[in-house]
Amino acid sequence: MTPHGIRIVVFDLGGVLVRIAQSWAEAHAAAGLANHAILDDADFAEQLANLTRAYDAGQLSPDQFEERVAASSGGAYTPGEVARVHHAISMDEYPGVGAIVDTIQAAGVSTGVLSNTNPAHWPRLIGQGSDSPEYPTVARLQHAHASHLLGVAKPDPRIFTAFGNATGFPPSSILFFDDRTENVLGAGRAGWHARQIDHAGDTASQLLRHLGSFGITTR
Numbered sequence: 001m002t003p004h005g006i007r008i009v010v011f012d013l014g015g016v017l018v019r020i021a022q023s024w025a026e027a028h029a030a031a032g033l034a035n036h037a038i039l040d041d042a043d044f045a046e047q048l049a050n051l052t053r054a055y056d057a058g059q060l061s062p063d064q065f066e067e068r069v070a071a072s073s074g075g076a077y078t079p080g081e082v083a084r085v086h087h088a089i090s091m092d093e094y095p096g097v098g099a100i101v102d103t104i105q106a107a108g109v110s111t112g113v114l115s116n117t118n119p120a121h122w123p124r125l126i127g128q129g130s131d132s133p134e135y136p137t138v139a140r141l142q143h144a145h146a147s148h149l150l151g152v153a154k155p156d157p158r159i160f161t162a163f164g165n166a167t168g169f170p171p172s173s174i175l176f177f178d179d180r181t182e183n184v185l186g187a188g189r190a191g192w193h194a195r196q197i198d199h200a201g202d203t204a205s206q207l208l209r210h211l212g213s214f215g216i217t218t219r
Helices: 024-030 042-056 062-072 079-088 097-106 121-126 157-167 181-189 203-213
Strands: 008-011 018-020 090-093 110-115 143-146 174-178 193-196
Touching: 024 079, 042 062, 062 079, 079 090, 090 121, 097 110, 097 203, 110 121, 110 157, 143 157, 157 181, 174 181, 174 203, 181 193
Parallel strands: 008 110, 008 174, 110 143, 174 193
Antiparallel strands: 018 090
């Protein structure tokens, strides 16, 4: 425990430890698909957002998600192309985040994950079943929890309660980092210490600065 009472540092993944596409259009391009008018279709965007929320809350399987997104696109995508774009959302780890986790663990503080994600991304992110994980820093975090497994997504207050119940850490002992304002506010309302990270900046330096304010520093 630090002088400020922090016993665990919990990370959102996308936009904090892992670089991700910030829009479906960006992921579409990263997947190597040709530009298409569907990217400017407001009805498709709304349906995609609703399906993504359901997927992240564990209400859809990967096949169901891919089939329903393809159907809502009116034939612009096949289910296979939806899977391809969706895979392209997760990119690489931000530089320097591995050293941040080293700093936290050297201070005797636990680490964790609370991510809005889904059954397609989650095994990749945590390195499940892999001897050389795609995201090695994430694979080292000790208490990993995902929205689709908890059945509720941030910023719903129930997800913060569920994390605490699953890990045994009281709210006042948790320091949480997320790139979305609504999730930071939700964590704060749950009694967590929460700080926002700018996904477009150097996330490692931001994390280190916030950690230092709680007495977690490099030696």
